[in-house]
Amino acid sequence: MRNFKLTVRYDGTDFFGWQTQPGRRTVQETLEKAFVEITHEGRVRLNCSGRTDSGVHAVGQVANVFSATKLPCDTLLRAVNAKLPADVCVRELVEVPQSFCANKDAVRKTYRYVIQDGRVQDPFLRKYAWFVRQPLDAAAMSRAGECLVGRHDFRCFETEWPNRLTSVRTVTHLSVNRFGECLWIDVEANGFLYNMVRAIAGSLVQVGRGFWPETQVAEVLKAMDRRLAGPTAPPEGLFLMRVTYPPLAA
């Protein structure tokens, strides 16, 4: 069997997230179906860096898949894309060592959360940003987010979920930048808890609206209590931008 690493991009609007679920249109099932059609293998199983929720987008999701196909990578890439609907595509496809696992080998992920804070929702952003009618103070949000950089227990930003061994993660970058009516919250970490970026976005927006003092984000983090964090921001603003692997693994 050969092992292939795929870089996948999708508009999450019309998908019920990554993971296969009976009766739902998901990214995983859509991709696996395309692979089965091309390789004529009975069952193909894609393994991704981390599933995304319903409505969440990906610019650079990474997955791997085992297959006995003899097709060269270039041909396989073109054939798979020819089978895929227009809201998902494989950007890159390379053969990797048998040991490569898109999930376990990921060392870093970057998410972007997009917010539009104009007076009127932009028709072009309605599926790709959280619309907040109130003008947000991006500088205050940026300062408030600084406390999240570093190694912390992020359980306050985790939606309830089957227990993980630990809720400690290391955030290596967090920035809030304004481009006209858009705010980008960029977060890079060695891993993310369930709904972590959306809970961080929801909390920073509390600061941006002036509902919370800037220092409150640090207090929420310290308190380790989900009920103190801001609301979970909606999925349409979230993009998985890229997943980083050690040079040897891929």
Added chain:
Amino acid sequence: MRNFKLTVRYDGTDFFGWQTQPGRRTVQETLEKAFVEITHEGRVRLNCSGRTDSGVHAVGQVANVFSATKLPCDTLLRAVNAKLPADVCVRELVEVPQSFCANKDAVRKTYRYVIQDGRVQDPFLRKYAWFVRQPLDAAAMSRAGECLVGRHDFRCFETEWPNRLTSVRTVTHLSVNRFGECLWIDVEANGFLYNMVRAIAGSLVQVGRGFWPETQVAEVLKAMDRRLAGPTAPPEGLFLMRVTYPPLAA
């Protein structure tokens, strides 16, 4: 009656263009319906700078409308937007002199035509760019387009249409710029013939593909024969960016 100038933005994907047509969802009808609901006037008629075709987008379309409403502009703007579906919005609404006509007073319009020329169609661009699988030579397209700037008879780039008095227009700006896998063709003129930007885009792509020598665009222009121009590029790549009026008219 008061006269209002509106700046309108719409995602053209799910509209059959601007102009009201029986049994079709159009931008004009959608806006007029929202105005009728708010002003309770039997009939409201929007007059735009120039209708856009089915599937064409607008970042800054301009229209004017007469109404006897007593509502302040700010209230009217908010009320109209509250009635509109998410794929169209009014960005600005100001009261203008009775004489203002969004169509006749327009002195300049700017269109952008967006092309994606990557190997794989980008899911996020599928409704907002023309996907050309072949890599395009943007520099050659830019040089080829230079001959279009100035006052010319553009009938070679006009799709057949009820005769206008003249097909002479003045293009004040034309540029082709690359941003990663995207090309932007920006065209500013004192007016446009039917499908003119899409025929120009189709012709420049012939150069970008290497099918035409750079000089051929100038020859097509000189020949004044539509059959010699490139194909009409698809609507999803076209954006009406802005309409300019003399300072006194608005």
